[in-house]
Amino acid sequence: MISSQAAMESFFRPHRLYAVAGASADPTKFGNKILAWYLHRQLPVAGINPKSPTILEQPTYSSLDSVYSQVFEKSSTDSDKFSSIAISVVTPPKASLALVEHIGQTPALRKAVRAMWFQPGTFDDATLDAAQNAGIKTIIAHDRCVLVQGQESLDAARRSSAWSEESSSPETKL
Known part of the structure; x- marks a missing residue:
């Protein structure tokens, strides 16, 4: 974990789908600001929020499983298919731990999720340990904010x- x-820098890659766990419809919340950050940079992003069907005029998804099945998997038939998922985490530590444990227990997610950026206040040591155990390649935490x-x-x-090499060469599916 670094x-x-x-x-x-390794968090950002071409052909990567970004997800914001804890996306919020409230413009004063970091979950809204971080989702907006991705949208303003025209990065492919999916907000995860089980209560709001749309945020910032974008559809949201109730869970990471929904992002995987409705966005990531469906891209496999597109020319611009996604090769992996990177998640910005904006949830309380307990919810962050549950998310990481779910990734570790779900083979498809374990294979697809390559990076997690834990925003300040969203993790504890158990969460970071679980992320390592889940096989997440890039884990960003400790006062680093997107x-x-x-x-x-x-x-x-x-x-x-x-x-430039990744974006110019044919992408291989995970």
């Missing part, structure tokens, strides 16, 4: 040779 600049470090990390990722 919270370095390199880890933040609203603060995200743009710099996204820009650096887009400048990297890995980004």
